[in-house]
Amino acid sequence: MKPKRRRLLFVVTGMAMLAIAVGLVLAAFEDNLVFFNSPTDVVEKKVAPNVRIRLGGLVEQDSVLKMGTTTTFRVTDTRHSVAVRYTGLLPDLFREGQGVVTEGRLGEDGVFLASTVLAKHDENYMPPEVADALKKSGHWMGEAAK
Numbered sequence: 001m002k003p004k005r006r007r008l009l010f011v012v013t014g015m016a017m018l019a020i021a022v023g024l025v026l027a028a029f030e031d032n033l034v035f036f037n038s039p040t041d042v043v044e045k046k047v048a049p050n051v052r053i054r055l056g057g058l059v060e061q062d063s064v065l066k067m068g069t070t071t072t073f074r075v076t077d078t079r080h081s082v083a084v085r086y087t088g089l090l091p092d093l094f095r096e097g098q099g100v101v102t103e104g105r106l107g108e109d110g111v112f113l114a115s116t117v118l119a120k121h122d123e124n125y126m127p128p129e130v131a132d133a134l135k136k137s138g139h140w141m142g143e144a145a146k
Contacts (some may be wrong), residue, residue, distance in 0.1 A: 038057075072111075085111050
């Protein structure tokens, strides 16, 4: 084999290996991506059951019901609300009317089965995704809700 062909074979093999590596990295990212959705997004886009997403909004007033370690509540963006079921210990700052981001899957019955619940961490903080969803829905309360 001539040196020119050997170099060409080496470059083509290197490019093929690089393409395979990029493909594997992109596939790994796709498996770990979790998209944020507001309750309106979940209702209007008809999110498929058992797809892992983040659901964010405000905990609806008078919606929290605790039964042992299982808690059910509703997350709202003031346009729509979604029922959430979570088994485990909730963050200390979790309460009605506060911003929350949950991560999990939408069940076949339309109830969001949360595996993680994140609450705001001081009285001046709201998760950026929740603030953006409230601004988009026209229910942003200005700097006081930030």
